[in-house]
Amino acid sequence: MTLSKRLAEYVCQTSFEDLPEHVVEFTKICILDWYGSAIAGKDMPPIQAVKELVEEWGGHEQASLVTGGKSSLGNAVLVNAASSHIVELDDIHKSSIIHAGTVVIPAAVAAAEAYDLSGKELITAVAVGYEVCYRIGEAVSPSHYYFWHNTATCGTFGSAAAVAKLVNLNVEQTMHALGNAGSQAAGLWEFIEDGANTKQLHTAKAAYNGTLAALLAKKNFTGATKILEGKRGFFEAMAESADPSKITKNLGHEWKIIENSFKIHASCRHTHPAIDCILDIMNDHSIAYQQIDRITIKTYQTVLNITDKPNPDSIYACKFSSQFCAALAAVKGSASLRDFTTESLQDSEILNLMEKVDVVVDSYYEEAYPEKWGAKVEIALSNGKIFEQATDYPKGDPEKMATKEELIQKFIMMTAEKLEHPEAEVEAIFKLDSISTREWLRKQEISRLQQ
Amino acid sequence: MTLSKRLAEYVCQTSFEDLPEHVVEFTKICILDWYGSAIAGKDMPPIQAVKELVEEWGGHEQASLVTGGKSSLGNAVLVNAASSHIVELDDIHKSSIIHAGTVVIPAAVAAAEAYDLSGKELITAVAVGYEVCYRIGEAVSPSHYYFWHNTATCGTFGSAAAVAKLVNLNVEQTMHALGNAGSQAAGLWEFIEDGANTKQLHTAKAAYNGTLAALLAKKNFTGATKILEGKRGFFEAMAESADPSKITKNLGHEWKIIENSFKIHASCRHTHPAIDCILDIMNDHSIAYQQIDRITIKTYQTVLNITDKPNPDSIYACKFSSQFCAALAAVKGSASLRDFTTESLQDSEILNLMEKVDVVVDSYYEEAYPEKWGAKVEIALSNGKIFEQATDYPKGDPEKMATKEELIQKFIMMTAEKLEHPEAEVEAIFKLDSISTREWLRKQEISRLQQ
Known part of the structure; x- marks a missing residue:
């Protein structure tokens, strides 16, 4: 058959x-x-x-x-x-x-x-x-x-x-x-x-x-x-x-x-694990985005294939830029439909921070993909402090389910x-x-x- | 650019x-x-x-x-x-x-x-x-x-x-x-x-x-x-x-x-060089299809990929069967729109002759493809006589152009x-x-x- x-x-x-x-x-x-x-x-x-x-x-x-x-x-x-x-x-x-x-x-x-x-x-x-x-x-x-x-x-x-x-x-x-x-x-x-x-x-x-x-x-x-x-x-x-x-x-x-x-978040799913980690770090440690010296996203290869876009030139392209999404999340504290606007695209704080974002492949996440869509984010502050957060699943996955009410x-x-x-x-x-x-x-x- | x-x-x-x-x-x-x-x-x-x-x-x-x-x-x-x-x-x-x-x-x-x-x-x-x-x-x-x-x-x-x-x-x-x-x-x-x-x-x-x-x-x-x-x-x-x-x-x-x-001819183009050769041999030597013992088509690989179909089960499938098209041309003397009919599909003369058709790759035609869509056909009669005809181009190609009137x-x-x-x-x-x-x-x- x-x-x-x-x-x-x-x-x-x-x-x-x-x-x-x-x-x-x-x-x-x-x-x-x-x-x-x-x-x-x-x-x-x-x-x-x-x-x-x-x-x-x-x-x-x-x-x-x-x-x-x-x-x-x-x-x-x-x-x-x-x-x-x-x-x-x-x-x-x-x-x-x-x-x-x-x-x-x-x-x-x-x-x-x-x-x-x-x-x-x-x-x-x-x-x-x-x-x-x-x-x-x-x-x-x-x-x-x-x-x-x-x-x-x-x-x-x-x-x-x-x-x-x-x-x-x-x-x-x-x-x-x-x-x-x-x-x-x-x-x-x-x-x-x-x-x-x-x-x-x-x-x-x-x-x-x-x-x-x-x-x-x-x-x-x-x-x-x-x-x-x-x-x-x-x-x-x-x-x-x-x-x-x-x-x-x-x-x-x-x-x-x-x-x-x-x-x-209102962007490509491949940008989500990093956004989740960034929001967690910013909230858990009460960091202001102005303190950030470097954001490093360690993740699976496909994230780079689809979203390693350091210079997106439209709101739509921003949704496929890990650099933009990471900077947006850090500056705005969210990455919802309301945040992807012409103003954000021209926001010098976001544009400056984007240049401090690196996206690299990590073998752990690469091997786990596509069963797990994970990332580890490292945020280094200007004062030398470094914070890390990792996730195997972006929010909304069955393993991290959003509620019916949400x-x-x-x-x-x-x-x-x-x-x-x-x-x-x-x-x-x-x-x-x-x-x-x-x-x-x-x-x-x-x-x-x-x- | x-x-x-x-x-x-x-x-x-x-x-x-x-x-x-x-x-x-x-x-x-x-x-x-x-x-x-x-x-x-x-x-x-x-x-x-x-x-x-x-x-x-x-x-x-x-x-x-x-x-x-x-x-x-x-x-x-x-x-x-x-x-x-x-x-x-x-x-x-x-x-x-x-x-x-x-x-x-x-x-x-x-x-x-x-x-x-x-x-x-x-x-x-x-x-x-x-x-x-x-x-x-x-x-x-x-x-x-x-x-x-x-x-x-x-x-x-x-x-x-x-x-x-x-x-x-x-x-x-x-x-x-x-x-x-x-x-x-x-x-x-x-x-x-x-x-x-x-x-x-x-x-x-x-x-x-x-x-x-x-x-x-x-x-x-x-x-x-x-x-x-x-x-x-x-x-x-x-x-x-x-x-x-x-x-x-x-x-x-x-x-x-x-x-x-x-x-x-009203069939897949890849069947045409062989049809042309068969019609030429039949006409040039006044052969009756009942005399045929074997038809061998030597051609390029794609002909086999697309049209090596010894058992087509519909009129449409017949147009993609080198075996059917060869037998049809030999029996009917043409392979036009009027020849691809339910009657042809059930015609025992055509069906019998189809079993005597072989399609094989020939390096000359394979190397010339796709610039030339050629074939050499060998028809062996029951009395032992063998006739050959070859073409580099099926009829209607620019090299063998059909006239405006045709x-x-x-x-x-x-x-x-x-x-x-x-x-x-x-x-x-x-x-x-x-x-x-x-x-x-x-x-x-x-x-x-x-x-």
Whole structure:
């Protein structure tokens, strides 16, 4: 049996009744956290560009756009997935290095709305979509991640699986959906050198491509049956090494969605362990940033690959600069959505301190990655004192879990300026197992503040 | 200067007046040949699946679908690009291994129609789009082609360049369009093992993704500036070796579109040199297929990688089976669109002869590839006689060029059952340098026969 068929059977055979209650509740939190990011990002220029384009294209009013109004399922998926990744506060899974929320959930929500499906069906599809892309991500990590943005590439399988579940594909059709998801999987890291808008296109297209693969499969459009393990398939072409056993081990007997991490700081996850350590040192020892002579971050290689950016030239690029994030945290005492501003980018205190930040590889963290995303930070003061703090896990990881209440507060903070009643949204999402997707989204429409 | 910027400057600075007359005329033939394939494929089930999906999605009537009616630019590009690759009669460029017509032209035609641009602008955009993707294909061939379908991956840059030209992007925006084309580039060969519909999705998406990249760039959505040569860019991630000099050598001083090959047989181009040799031997020596004991095809490795398929199980898969194509040509005396039928697939004479076909690698052809796509065929008869025929180029290559009249006849044959006045179409396309894109397409709409 091919891996695609094994995954397809899993997708087809899983129903809401198979989800343990804690998985259902956790999935709702993922939906809430995704929706907060989508709303928070909706007015930013790259998202407005996508929105304007789909408005020019037009489409039947099948599904809601987080930017307001409705359009075709394809258009809604593009806009909503683009919008949910840009504030860099969406969820992340360490061992697969995937932000599944921003790809799987917009595809599932738009499809569930378009086809008028229940909240239970939506929750099931999201949990299944996460499972599929997390497993594929784990199978190809870490080698795949050097060139490829797992969220974009592996994420495509996740959106395909979620939509396949929602439109009730049979095993054969689901296999074809996965085949055509893999043959559309794309997303090179090269854009990060420019801090370009591409990252938003990656999530938009991963969600869209998976949706397209599933909807075409519903019409019996066929795809490769060995897209993962075939000799010219995803593993061989796009990873130096792959471990297919990660796809099937305990499949159907565990729920990887609960391994999810939620972000507290509004920057690339790879900057978080150092931010956490810096905030701890500053608070525990009542240090003022003016006293700092040197900040040294010892961590895993990927942090350098993605975030060793001493001269970021946009707010967005700052979120991918370990130097900027470290200096911001030290100067402001936090690194939230409110801190990444034009003022911070021009703040001479932050800019000066950035020059005192070094990022180096440490073999302990390198060997522990990607199971642990850790760092040790050393802060040397001008008076010669040195403080150290280390963590194996950034805050929000399952090992250092944020509470439900903290995540609700994060949602309210992210959406306060965009929604009239963010609390009502929270309530609707936590009721998703007893209402339809459309009932939730009708509330959304009413709650949205006009800009 | 980055390669993207160099290509972007080329795209921006090239105008219709720069095209020599023979390039203009050749480009019209490419448009004609593309349109014939698009019309010929439009009623096949995988294309109808794409058409049905975009009908469900809906869209403003911006551009014509070859399946009839109009929809959004994005939808038209998806349908028309999918439709033009399925009968396997679309054009091919040897040294880049790209079918550019099926990706570049549907994107350019739909954009030129949507924005009401002249036929001259359309011709310029097509020539420029071909140039860009051919050069990128040449830079990464042949290593890239092992895993990746160049038409899909490199083709994405071609559609982006064509639409960038049409919507008049500046250099900076064109660079971003190319960046985001590369970060969407996808298309694994794995589907060929199943003869799946994926090949149609590849062209549809390559055309769509490039269009999307260009239209977003018009709205200042940014992309990587070193998508080709960057350390996590297209060359490093997707080719074992790449030759960047192919991108810039003589750029702007030659027109690679005139290196195009046109297909006469309705199957994968890699099956053509052998088909040509078989037809020559059969005709030259008046052989009846019943006399054949053995057919041996000596050729380059890629023929085996893609078309060593002794047991194809669909008409479509037959087009990628050297064994089937060789037997078909011997039995039927041709391998045209009319020969690839359900009857042929069940024809015991063809099935028996297929078992007598061997495909082996020959170092002469392997070393000459991809500049030459050649084969030597040996046909051994039951009476012990052996005949040999060799070719370095399949018919329709520039070295063995089909005449304009032959290509017009091919168009009429391809569209006879679909268009009321195929000759009127030919006339309109050859007048494209004096009419608008919409004027041509209005004639199309009138000419289409209702199915």
